[in-house]
Amino acid sequence: MIRRLLNNVKKQLEPKALVLMYHRIAELEPDIWRLAVNPENFEEHLRLLQRKWHVVPLAELAKNLKAKKLRNKSIALTFDDGYVDNFLHAKPLLEKYKLPATFFISSGNIGNQAEFWWDELERIILHSEQLPFIFDMQLEGIHVFMNLTAEYFLTESIKANHRQWKAYVQPPPTARAMLFLKVWETLRPLPHTIQQKHISEIRDWSGQTCTTLRPLCHSMTLQQAFALVNSSLVDLGAHTVSHPDLAAHSKTVQQQEILQNKKFLEEVSTDRINLLAYPYGSYTPDTMAVAKETGFTAAFTTDSRPIKSGSEPYRLGRFLIENWTGDELDQHLKQWLKM
Ligand SMILES: [Zn+2]
Known part of the structure; x- marks a missing residue:
């Protein structure tokens, strides 16, 4: 009984970090996958995060995890896929509040004016x-x-x-x-x-x-990708070329998709790309091995769980952020911190 109590206390005192997963900052109707946050709500999110949380670059969070120096209530923002609204709406607001973010970009659609x-x-x-x-x-x-x-x-x-x-x-x-x-x-x-x-x-x-x-459902142009990464608040992360369901493909295909994307993004950002997010959150032990072998220091799923000192670096959790107000997000963040 006492041991269980102590374990619970220890669990509550353990430092926890959260990684938030956005996709689109846009008005979108219908939004059947709940992937779009409108710019007004997104601005409320940023105001809340700036006031109550330690927003850090995702790479810093991953580094702290590795060094066993995870800071409690640290939070990192991520955006998946590379939609044009990331450039048009997310970047200006991140700059207004001076908050860093990582954009996981699927490169196959960059600049080709096609929808996924x-x-x-x-x-x-x-x-x-x-x-x-x-x-x-x-x-x-x-x-x-x-x-x-x-x-x-x-x-x-x-x-x-x-x-x-x-x-x-x-x-x-x-x-x-x-x-x-x-x-x-x-x-x-x-x-x-x-x-x-x-x-x-x-x-x-x-x-x-x-x-x-629907031009607003396109990915960024190459010029927009360059301009995005030009901001000191922005890092890029890998998200494959064609956004495959990695678990459904051979290890060779997974390797090609991940490596080609990494090379492309390294040319765009003139920086090393060390972080990867699995499309659809889909991965197998092979995928984790590929991530490690191709030089990534951490990889992210779409599983909703906080990051703790024992978290495995190649299957780190993230929380899907829906079109909530600042207050609604506040409630969710408090719940997630208790997990
Ligand atoms: Zn994706």
Whole structure:
């Protein structure tokens, strides 16, 4: 009993750090993956963090962990993927509050004015004004069929359903959402070229030809990436070339994706890239070995857990930050510190 009590006290006294995971600083509706924080809320987050927490560069946090000098209530900000809004909205606010951040960038889309496959899939299936009545396709041996007759035209009520939908938290509310999720799950583990082949087939099926409809869903241009890293508050981190589900690929493919991305980002930043975030938080022991062998000092998952002195450096946790107000974030941070 006393030992358990002492252990609990020890656990509470143990220094803990948090790594926050943002993706987009933008108004986004619908936002089925809950990845966008609007600029007003983001500014509230920064004000709160500046007032109550020790915001440190992620590299410093990783270094302190290694040296067993983790500072309690230290926090690091991270952004995944490399969307253009990171440059347009996140960078100016970070500079206003003088807070550092690490941007984990998937380099395949930098400067090519294309959406990531999941964004294009969402745009076609959830946002198209009209779709054919029937979806009937073989996707790598998986037969995907959906009758969309009742939803071929995008009504206000379907849009409202999609605005409220949180994928994987709630079941899909429409046939379009069901189809989207089924195709998303089928495509996610596939190689990039096969994903693109199927996205192109789905684009043809939908009758859409334009691929550049949502410039705010693009990645940064190369010039923006250069300008981003020009800020002394910004570090870059690796996030692969094509954002693969690493656990679904061979060690060789994982190595290529990680190394090519690392080299690209090292040229952009003229600095060593030592930190890696696994796309979708997906990794295996092979992935951790690749991260170590290719010279990374730490790698991050999407598992929600704080960083403590015993945390394994190649599977460090991060917390997904949703479109919360400053007060809401404050509540979450307090809870996470107790974990
Ligand atoms: Zn990502």
